[in-house]
Structures are given as C-alpha cells and as structure tokens.
Amino acid sequence: MYFHRIAALLAMCLALSSGGASAVTQAEVEAGAARLYRVRIDALAQAGMLDRDAAFVARVARIAQRLGEQARRDNPAAPALSWEIHTSSDPDDNASCMAGGKILVSQAYVEQLALSDAELAMVLSHEMQHAILLHNLKEYKEAVRRDPGWLARPFSALEEALDHDARLMGQLAALNREQEVEADREGMAMAWRAGWRAKQLAAYFRKLEQAASMSHIGSASHPSALQRWRAARRQAGALE
Numbered sequence: 001m002y003f004h005r006i007a008a009l010l011a012m013c014l015a016l017s018s019g020g021a022s023a024v025t026q027a028e029v030e031a032g033a034a035r036l037y038r039v040r041i042d043a044l045a046q047a048g049m050l051d052r053d054a055a056f057v058a059r060v061a062r063i064a065q066r067l068g069e070q071a072r073r074d075n076p077a078a079p080a081l082s083w084e085i086h087t088s089s090d091p092d093d094n095a096s097c098m099a100g101g102k103i104l105v106s107q108a109y110v111e112q113l114a115l116s117d118a119e120l121a122m123v124l125s126h127e128m129q130h131a132i133l134l135h136n137l138k139e140y141k142e143a144v145r146r147d148p149g150w151l152a153r154p155f156s157a158l159e160e161a162l163d164h165d166a167r168l169m170g171q172l173a174a175l176n177r178e179q180e181v182e183a184d185r186e187g188m189a190m191a192w193r194a195g196w197r198a199k200q201l202a203a204y205f206r207k208l209e210q211a212a213s214m215s216h217i218g219s220a221s222h223p224s225a226l227q228r229w230r231a232a233r234r235q236a237g238a239l240e
C-alpha cells in the first residue's frame with residue numbers, strides 16, 4: 001500500500017504542476033508511477049537486491065503473465081496495462097503493483113510464507129487488481145474531493161500530510177480499506193478464472209492469518225488478517 005500511496009502522491013504532484021485536479025488523467029498517474037518505479041528498481045539494483053534468483057524471477061513472471069492474459073480476456077476493451085515485473089531480496093518488501101502495472105515482489109516474503117504457486121498467484125492477482133481497478137486514481141480524486149484546498153498548497157505539504165496528518169489519513173482510510181477488500185475479492189475471482197483452484201488461492205489468507213500475531217486486529221484502512229481469511233474462505237466456497 002505504501003507504493004500505491006507514493007504513486008498517488010506523485011500523480012497529484014503532476015496534477016498540481018499541470019493546472020489542477022480536473023487535468024489529472026490515468027496516463028499522468030501511470031507516468032508518475034513509472035518514474036517512481038524506476039527510482040526504486042535502480043536503488044535495488046545498486047544495492048545488489050534486484051532479480052537475484054533467475055528461477056524465482058521466472059516463476060513470478062510466468063504466474064503474472066497468466067494473470068495478465070486473464071485480465072485481457074476479462075476486459076478486452078480496457079486500455080492495455082504495461083505490466084513490468086521485478087523481484088527484490090529486500091526483507092522489508094512484500095509485494096506491490098503500482099499504477100499501470102509495475103510489480104515488485106519480495107523473494108524473502110514468498111519464502112517466509114512458503115507460498116505455493118496458487119498462493120503466489122493470489123498475492124499477484126490482488127496487487128494487479130489495484131492497477132486494473134485504477135485505485136491510485138480513485139484515491140487521488142477522493143483526497144482532492146474532500147479538500148480541494150490541497151491543490152493550492154505545495155506538494156510537499158500534502159505528501160507530509162498523507163503520512164502524518166491523522167485527519168487526512170482518516171479521511172482516506174475508508175477508501176483504502178474498501179480498495180483492499182475489493183482487490184482481495186476481484187483478485188481471487190480473476191485467479192480462479194485463470195485456472196487456479198479457489199481453495200488453493202484462499203490458502204494464502206489462511207497462512208497470513210496464522211502468521212499474524214494478532215490476526216483479529218485490523219485498522220481503519222485495512223481489514224484484519226482474520227477478516228480476510230474468512231472472506232476468502234466464503235468466496236472460495238461459493239466459487240467451487
């Protein structure tokens with residue numbers, strides 16, 4: 001989610017420099033995300049933490065490609081996303097997909113949870129749905145809709161506020177939570193349509209729930225691991 005937020009902020013910065021919220025387009029959001037993704041990828045490469053295990057890179061790419069082909073079949077009329085995939089060995093990363101389809105997956109995260117291909121497909125499908133559903137753009141629009149005054153202030157003030165201003169974070173929390181729930185639900189549905197067994201996809205959430213120290217505790221912006229597992233189990237039951 002951190003990556004999503006940065007991308008949204010970058011998009012907002014572009015909007016401010018190009019004349020306000022009404023001028024913002026998905027193309028601008030994607031351009032901003034692509035620029036930020038490049039910075040992150042370059043930093044990982046310099047630190048020797050980018051794409052270190054060719055077999056893991058190939059595994060992630062194979063699963064993401066199958067999901068990307070399903071996304072295309074699901075909505076052939078939608079503008080094509082420029083999927084790009086890299087893997088990180090930074091233990092602080094997990095998985096993210098920025099606007100336009102820029103994916104980063106941590107090998108440490110996948111190994112720590114010993115994810116099967118289906119479970120990894122669930123992770124990737126969730127992340128890819130954030131891009132497919134244009135979540136960054138929606139978050140950006142919601143921030144400005146609630147307080148158009150941000151447009152008159154420097155970008156740095158808004159950037160600071162999104163991470164530290166409890167009021168603004170509170171304003172966006174419900175949307176963030178909705179987007180997480182939606183990415184879980186649509187992510188499982190897409191991976192199931194792509195051919196993975198729903199119960200095997202749901203097993204990812206079981207692992208998350210078991211790994212969480214307090215699985216019943218969520219937040220305003222994120223459902224709890226227990227809620228995610230229960231929703232996934234219910235959805236898998238309905239699909240199979």
Ligand SMILES: [Zn+2]
Pocket residue numbers: 001126127130179180183
């Ligand atoms: Zn998410």
